[in-house]
Amino acid sequence: MPCYEIDGLRPVVHPTAYVHPTAVLIGDVVIGPGAYIGPCASLRGDFGRIVLQRGCNVQDTCVIHGFPASDTLLEDNAHIGHGAVLHGCVIRADALVGMNAVVMDEAEIGAGAFVAASAFVRAGLKVPARSLAAGVPAKILRELSDQELAWKREGTATYQRLTERCLATMKECAPLAAEEPDRPRLDGGSVQPLVATKRAGD
Incomplete structure (x- = not known):
């Protein structure tokens, strides 16, 4: 992976974490x-500190950064969707930040809370635990259901298993010229989109 020290300070990656080779750590x-860090994610600790605790996932093309002397903290099992931007904020345990959402400085996403896809969480906003925040700018809409929280836990567990799969089997390769007969499917688990989970529960 592209990994850079600056001013003598270098990133720390636990041996059980997976960082994709195209992700950048500074x-x-x-x-x-x-923890899982997806392809093309950028974690720039060149001003403030970035800490990911146990079991977090930061998916493809996410950007994490902060002002000098700030901490950007992701607590245990935080789940950050594709393309999200986190800047000098705190994501509490088991919270989810949806795809392409932006969470600004000194914002705090409470334990088990969701930030909807493409939401903009303004600086300093405190999203209560187990709440849904959505919109531009984001507003607190409602409390999350037990079904939604269970869906999030399953999704995060799926990424934690992906971490293990990547450490064990992912390797660079050349593509095949043609699809092989009876091409197998990956066993990625049973998690499905939330809309499908809700439909199945109706």
């Missing part, structure tokens, strides 16, 4: 046990 970045 400076004061600490990645905890079982």
